[in-house]
Amino acid sequence: RLDEWILDLEDEEDEDLMDLGFCVFLEELGVNCIELMPCHEFNELEYFSYNPVLGDYRLNYWGYSTINYFSPMLRYASAGARNCGLDAINEFKQLVKEAHKRGIEVLMDVVFNHTAEGNEHGPILSFRGVDNSVFYMLAPKGEFYNYSGCGNTFNCNHPVVRQFIVDSLRYWVTEMHVDGFRFDLASIMTRGSSAWDAVNVYGNQLEDDSMTTGSPLNSPPLIDMISNDPILRGVKLIAEAWDCGGLYLVGAFPHWGVWSEWNGKYRDTVRQFIKGTDGFSGAFAECLCGSPNIYQEGGRKPWNSINFICAHDGFTLADLVTYNDKHNIANGEDNKDGDSHNNSWNCGQEGEFASISVKRLRKRQMRNFFLCLMVSQGVPMIHMGDEYGHTKGGNNNTYCHDNHMNYFQWDKKEESSSDFFRFCRLITNFRHECEALGLNDFPTAKRLQWHGYVPETPDWSETSRFVALTLTDSIKGELYIAFNTSHLPVTITLPERPGYKWEPLVDTSKPAPFDFLSHDVPNREIAIKQFAHFLDANLYPMLSYSSIILLLTPDQSLCKVYTYRLRSMEIEKVDQQPKKQIRRRLHSSKPYQERLMNMAEARREIATALKFHRASMKQHEAAAAAGNYYIQSPPLEQRSNFVHYHSTPTAPTDNNYWSMSTPVPPPPPPLNYENLNLVLPNQTLGLNLSFKDFNNFNTRIYHTPMPVYRSASASCSTTTSSSPSKQVAVANFPRLTHGGFPNDMDDEHHQEDRKAANCDEDDGYHHPYEQVMEFPPWLINSNETSCFQGFDHHFSDEYSPDPALPCMDIGEIEGMDDGEWLA
Numbered sequence: 001r002l003d004e005w006i007l008d009l010e011d012e013e014d015e016d017l018m019d020l021g022f023c024v025f026l027e028e029l030g031v032n033c034i035e036l037m038p039c040h041e042f043n044e045l046e047y048f049s050y051n052p053v054l055g056d057y058r059l060n061y062w063g064y065s066t067i068n069y070f071s072p073m074l075r076y077a078s079a080g081a082r083n084c085g086l087d088a089i090n091e092f093k094q095l096v097k098e099a100h101k102r103g104i105e106v107l108m109d110v111v112f113n114h115t116a117e118g119n120e121h122g123p124i125l126s127f128r129g130v131d132n133s134v135f136y137m138l139a140p141k142g143e144f145y146n147y148s149g150c151g152n153t154f155n156c157n158h159p160v161v162r163q164f165i166v167d168s169l170r171y172w173v174t175e176m177h178v179d180g181f182r183f184d185l186a187s188i189m190t191r192g193s194s195a196w197d198a199v200n201v202y203g204n205q206l207e208d209d210s211m212t213t214g215s216p217l218n219s220p221p222l223i224d225m226i227s228n229d230p231i232l233r234g235v236k237l238i239a240e241a242w243d244c245g246g247l248y249l250v251g252a253f254p255h256w257g258v259w260s261e262w263n264g265k266y267r268d269t270v271r272q273f274i275k276g277t278d279g280f281s282g283a284f285a286e287c288l289c290g291s292p293n294i295y296q297e298g299g300r301k302p303w304n305s306i307n308f309i310c311a312h313d314g315f316t317l318a319d320l321v322t323y324n325d326k327h328n329i330a331n332g333e334d335n336k337d338g339d340s341h342n343n344s345w346n347c348g349q350e351g352e353f354a355s356i357s358v359k360r361l362r363k364r365q366m367r368n369f370f371l372c373l374m375v376s377q378g379v380p381m382i383h384m385g386d387e388y389g390h391t392k393g394g395n396n397n398t399y400c401h402d403n404h405m406n407y408f409q410w411d412k413k414e415e416s417s418s419d420f421f422r423f424c425r426l427i428t429n430f431r432h433e434c435e436a437l438g439l440n441d442f443p444t445a446k447r448l449q450w451h452g453y454v455p456e457t458p459d460w461s462e463t464s465r466f467v468a469l470t471l472t473d474s475i476k477g478e479l480y481i482a483f484n485t486s487h488l489p490v491t492i493t494l495p496e497r498p499g500y501k502w503e504p505l506v507d508t509s510k511p512a513p514f515d516f517l518s519h520d521v522p523n524r525e526i527a528i529k530q531f532a533h534f535l536d537a538n539l540y541p542m543l544s545y546s547s548i549i550l551l552l553t554p555d556q557s558l559c560k561v562y563t564y565r566l567r568s569m570e571i572e573k574v575d576q577q578p579k580k581q582i583r584r585r586l587h588s589s590k591p592y593q594e595r596l597m598n599m600a601e602a603r604r605e606i607a608t609a610l611k612f613h614r615a616s617m618k619q620h621e622a623a624a625a626a627g628n629y630y631i632q633s634p635p636l637e638q639r640s641n642f643v644h645y646h647s648t649p650t651a652p653t654d655n656n657y658w659s660m661s662t663p664v665p666p667p668p669p670p671l672n673y674e675n676l677n678l679v680l681p682n683q684t685l686g687l688n689l690s691f692k693d694f695n696n697f698n699t700r701i702y703h704t705p706m707p708v709y710r711s712a713s714a715s716c717s718t719t720t721s722s723s724p725s726k727q728v729a730v731a732n733f734p735r736l737t738h739g740g741f742p743n744d745m746d747d748e749h750h751q752e753d754r755k756a757a758n759c760d761e762d763d764g765y766h767h768p769y770e771q772v773m774e775f776p777p778w779l780i781n782s783n784e785t786s787c788f789q790g791f792d793h794h795f796s797d798e799y800s801p802d803p804a805l806p807c808m809d810i811g812e813i814e815g816m817d818d819g820e821w822l823a
Contacts, residue, residue: 022408023102029387030428033105035182035238037312038063039092041071043116043125047400053330058400062312064184065116065150067125069168072176089176096177105179107236108172112156112165113188113243114148122151134160137194137213145214147188149244153214158193162222170231180236182262187239187247190220190254216247220254227256238262238306251294255304263291263305263378270309271320271343273465274368276485276545281464284483285450288469290377292442301441305378309369310386313339314396317369317386320344321362322352327394330401338397352391360511361545363420367508367515368483368547370424374431375481375549377439387424388413419512426516427506430549436473447472451482455495470495478552484542494538494550502535502550504528509546 026034046060063073072092074080079087096106115135117128120143127135137145137153144152155161172178183189194213226232238260241249250264266287273284286293290302310317315326324346328338347361348354354362366389373380384390385408392398398405413421431437436447450458451468459466468482480502484490494502506516513521517528534540542548 023098023104025413026104027102029425030432031382032103033107033179033236034099035107035109035381037109038066038111038184039072039076039108040066040110041068041073042066044075046116049332051330051332051400053332054401054403056403058332059402060400061402061406062399064111064399065114066111067116069110069112069164070171093176100177105236107180107182107238108178109182109184110169111184112154113185114150114152114154117152119144119146119151131160133194134158137191139213145194147191147214147243147245147247148185153188153191155193156189156222157191157217157220159221161193162225165222166225166229166232169226170229173231173235178235180238182238182240184240185243186253187216187241187243187249188245189222189239190217190249191215191245191247192217214245216249218254223254223259224256227258233258236260251291251298255298255300257299260304260306260379262311262381263294263307265294266291266305266307266376266378267309268343270369270372273467274365274372274483274485274545275343275345276465276487278465279462281467282460285458285460285467285469288372288376288467288481289448290439290442296442302377302439303379306381307373307376307378308381308383309373310383311381312383313399315342315344315394316383316390316392317366318362318389318391319394319396320369321365322346322350322354322391323394324350325394326396328397330393330395330405331397332400338395342396351394364508364543364545366420367423368485368545371427371506371508371547371549372483374427375437377437377443380431382424384408388415388421422512423515426518430505430516433475434473434479435475436471436479443471449495451480451492451495453490454493466490466492468492476551480550480552481548482542483547485545487544489541489543491534491539491541494535494540496538497552499555500552501555502538502540503553504531504535504540504548505551506549507546508548509543 040063042060042063042065044060044063046065047058049058050056051058071085072088074085074088077088077091079091081088099106115125115127117123117125122128132138135155135158137147137155139145147153156165169181172181192213192215226237233256237258239249239253239262241251241253241261242264248264250261253259253261269280269283269287273280287307291305292302295301295304310320315323320342321344323342323344326335326338326340326342328335331337345365346354347365348358370386373382388409390409390412392405395401395405436443439447449456449470451470452459452464452466458468465486466482466484468480471479471481473479477500478497480494482492484492504517508515514527517524521527531540540548540550
């Protein structure tokens with residue numbers, strides 16, 4: 001009721017209170033559109049009678065008995081009938097305005113399938129007195145056709161009636177500023193009118209026109225008018241595509257490209273699968289994709305499907321998992337009203353009084369239903385109160401109860417704020433954050449992949465109760481979503497994503513708050529580590545009747561780096577190589593590969609390598625002074641002082657070294673390296689190096705060409721007193737993804753590559769997938785200055801190394817513990 005939404009603002013001091021109330025609650029929940037049940041003036045006393053079961057009076061609470069299609073329900077407004085109802089109109093406008101301020105659209109549930117005047121024996125309130133035969137479908141003897149189940153059927157496709165309907169809709173859009181409509185029992189709007197006359201409807205006679213009253217029309221004039229109206233085609237139009245006469249048009253409703261539908265098939269399929277019924281795994285997968293089997297062929301999109309589990313007529317979500325049968329005694333109709341086919345399951349015991357284990361299973365099932373609704377393509381619809389577990393005591397037809405059965409219970413919502421409401425709020429907002437959960441078109445194999453208990457092996461058999469998928473998301477990366485509706489727990493194998501790991505986000509089998517591991521969950525890291533041994537083995541355990549969402553995240557315990565081993569000038573028979581030496585080989589089918597290293601190990605290895613080269617330079621100076629100098633062999637034309645970074649180091653042999661009996665060649669002219677930044681490509685460990693004064697070092701830069709797949713360049717700036725600053729390309733690093741690294745190079749492939757390059761064995765040729773980088777001695781000699789400016793690790797193409805990292809001394813780097821290093 002509007003008086004629960006909008007406060008009387010006669011006093012200025014009350015204006016701040018407008019920020020409170022239901023709109024704020026909806027905003028918190030993540031709702032961006034509300035569908036109001038009938039707000040037209042209706043006959044509230046249509047069913048007025050004493051109810052001996054509850055000791056109160058039966059009223060028409062839902063409002064599906066319209067009297068006036070151009071005025072709001074006065075008793076919904078706090079102003080009531082004051083000022084001849086004009087204040088109620090302004091109050092409704094204020095409601096819409098406040099909702100729009102918060103980004104919430106307002107839709108109206110409109111009832112153009114019947115009115116409050118009942119059948120031929122009903123009261124004469126409006127339309128029957130104006131023109132009974134025009135506004136209602138009549139049989140030849142004056143009886144009312146009853147496709148609505150409420151006594152009469154509005155004659156929607158009669159020229160006078162359809163213009164009346166269009167005028168009403170335009171009024172609510174232009175004057176009240178509503179954003180769209182949901183049409184109750186909209187299939188009636190596609191039926192032929194009584195006294196059908198093709199000339200009167202279409203302007204010309206149709207061949208073989210033998211249309212009878214109430215027959216379905218392929219191109220209903222009313223739907224045509226609404227769909228092509230310049231005002232109405234721009235608002236949201238939603239059809240409840242069935243009626244009580246059996247005309248079921250879900251997926252076949254005439255749409256003209258602008259109509260959406262309440263997807264009743266989605267509701268029935270999801271209820272069956274989640275409660276563990278065999279034979280629905282394939283249909284359930286279609287529901288997750290937005291029901292392309294229903295809508296794609298007609299040229300429609302996922303947003304044409306309004307997905308829902310529960311609505312006003314039927315069980316609430318809490319009752320869906322609590323009752324097998326309806327309990328409508330309180331309606332005073334001997335439990336004969338309401339649908340008996342609910343596809344519900346009480347989880348083992350009927351009613352609210354049940355064992356603890358049954359109650360836990362019920363909460364799990366509620367989370368399963370809500371999770372399914374939020375990860376399905378299409379537009380999710382939530383029934384008011386389901387977000388906190390509202391119950392009607394098993395009554396699935398509470399049309400006549402103006403009491404707690406239909407009221408929103410704020411106290412229950414607050415009680416559940418740390419439980420189910422929290423879960424609903426988080427999962428709804430998670431859907432908003434994921435681009436892949438609200439696609440404008442049906443997902444294809446490029447984005448979505450199906451799985452079973454093992455990756456890429458879905459089971460669509462009749463007995464399957466497990467459905468899993470991975471979905472690529474431009475914001476979250478990749479999602480793994482799985483539903484296990486079997487009564488048995490399973491341990492599933494997750495898809496391998498080298499360099500990344502699956503991190504649990506949602507697990508409906510866990511109690512709150514661990515059902516959704518948001519960042520504010522206490523001891524969140526501990527909760528994640530409890531499954532680390534499973535996730536490290538690419539496994540995840542799922543309890544019976546549970547569902548999960550896992551996120552693909554970079555493995556923080558591993559650092560994607562290209563480990564270029566520092567191999568300096570070495571004295572013969574002295575092997576002080578850093579410990580973990582890696583040989584890299586890329587297979588032709590996977591040209592981009594990555595070597596994963598533990599970050600802490602990387603830090604220790606770099607520090608060890610720097611120590612070694614510091615000592616190595618002293619040995620080099622001593623050996624050169626003695627005239628007995630041995631160095632690993634570069635190409636002949638490049639034999640000079642250099643540092644050798646090699647990705648495939650091997651134990652030195654006599655053939656790898658050459659002797660130089662003459663003194664070391666004289667150094668080149670002094671150079672001043674003012675600013676050098678060596679930046680490895682994205683998704684690597686970047687080293688930002690800064691040098692200021694190295695004029696006394698003998699320097700030479702050497703680069704071995706290599707194939708580049710996707711590369712980033714590292715460069716250094718050199719400046720001399722007689723020449724301007726220039727950029728010298730140091731190396732192009734190939735962009736690598738994941739792959740296995742053999743223990744040693746495949747000789748057969750090596751020889752083939754050499755032959756393809758027409759190279760002899762000793763002509764300086766390097767294998768195309770070997771990395772060789774040479775840098776001058778000052779690059780690793782840090783006796784004169786602190787050369788390491790900092791470290792930065794990257795896991796996405798969208799990031800780049802931070803050029804403004806704090807300066808660190810090598811001693812600081814060597815002394816850091818693992819936690820400091822990661823920070």
